[in-house]
Amino acid sequence: MGQKVRPTGFRVGVMENWRSRWYAPKREYGDLLAEDFKIRKYVSEKYQFAEIAKVEIERTRDQVIIHLFTARPGVIIGRKGQEVDRLKGDLEELTGRRMDLKIVEIGNANRNAKLVADKIAQQLSKRGSFRRAIKKTLDEVMSSGVYGVKIEMSGRLGGAEMSRKEKASRGSIPLSTLRRHVDYGLSEAKTPQGVIGVKVWIDLGDYSDEETADGTNAKAGQASKKPKKTYKR
Structure with missing residues (x-):
């Protein structure tokens, strides 16, 4: 197990x-x-x-x-x-x-696993193709300068009678390396056939390489010198 x-x-x-x-x-x-x-x-x-x-x-x-x-x-x-x-x-x-x-x-939504999972779930709720959603999301996330991304869906994909899992990944996802910032997000898509779970893992690089607390500047060369904005009320 x-x-x-x-x-x-x-x-x-x-x-x-x-x-x-x-x-x-x-x-x-x-x-x-x-x-x-x-x-x-x-x-x-x-x-x-x-x-x-x-x-x-x-x-x-x-x-x-x-x-x-x-x-x-x-x-x-x-x-x-x-x-x-x-x-x-x-x-x-x-x-x-x-x-x-x-x-x-948050500077770049494509570098946040929770926001990426929510985006996929919204596409599935609107009866979009899960394969197209996976492929498009992988391209968008990798183009934002991360080291790796993995997406997993579980449920009655495409309206099938039996539930199943679909996985896709690009790059590296070192889950057991504590010094690596691996962001994780979970979301649910409510469809007429039932609930589809969406999990996303994103490797943002080493914690020591980051310049901001939310991991928006993880990869060298993609770093922005602008500090993250905080609005107080």
């Missing part, structure tokens, strides 16, 4: 930082963990179109700081910041705590 580990979870505490950063006594830990889940679920459902890759949560004594990593920050900010103020108010009403939102822009 294969022993498979999520690449990002495998590197947490060694090379990757935790997605939730806070401390709590034992009697409060479960409630805060469930609250983090509610925040992530609410943001992902309400802003499916905003291309949110991940949500990081920090807690202090009197407030919650939420970092939204997105490829479309303008959609979340809205006109004159109205949309982000509305989101802040909704989250404060949901949790009963004071919120502080920080929006971090």
Whole structure:
């Protein structure tokens, strides 16, 4: 039997930082963990179109700081910041705590595994050909300057009566090399025939070669001198 580990979870505490950063006594830990889940679920459902890759949560004594990593920050900010103020108010009403939102822009969506998986899932939901989606995505991701990419789909592909798996890869995906930044993303495509799971692995290179925290400048020669933008609200 294969022993498979999520690449990002495998590197947490060694090379990757935790997605939730806070401390709590034992009697409060479960409630805060469930609250983090509610925040992530609410943001992902309400802003499916905003291309949110991940949500990081920090807690202090009197407030919650939420970092939204997105490829479309303008959609979340809205006109004159109205949309982000509305989101802040909704989250404060949901949790009963004071919120502080920080929006971090992702420079290249093709270098983020979660966004790539969501993009494939959207094509499958619109009844697109899964083979065409795989081939086009592999070309786009490799052209963005990564070292390797692997895509796996599972479900009733093409409306078949029996579910099956399809895999395709380009380049290298060293899953067990901790110094390599292997990004991982999972998404689901809801089709009339059932749910199709989409997994994406992207090798962004060594952590030591990166210039930004989100891995947008992993490969030498593709590096940009511009720092990533952060919008505070």
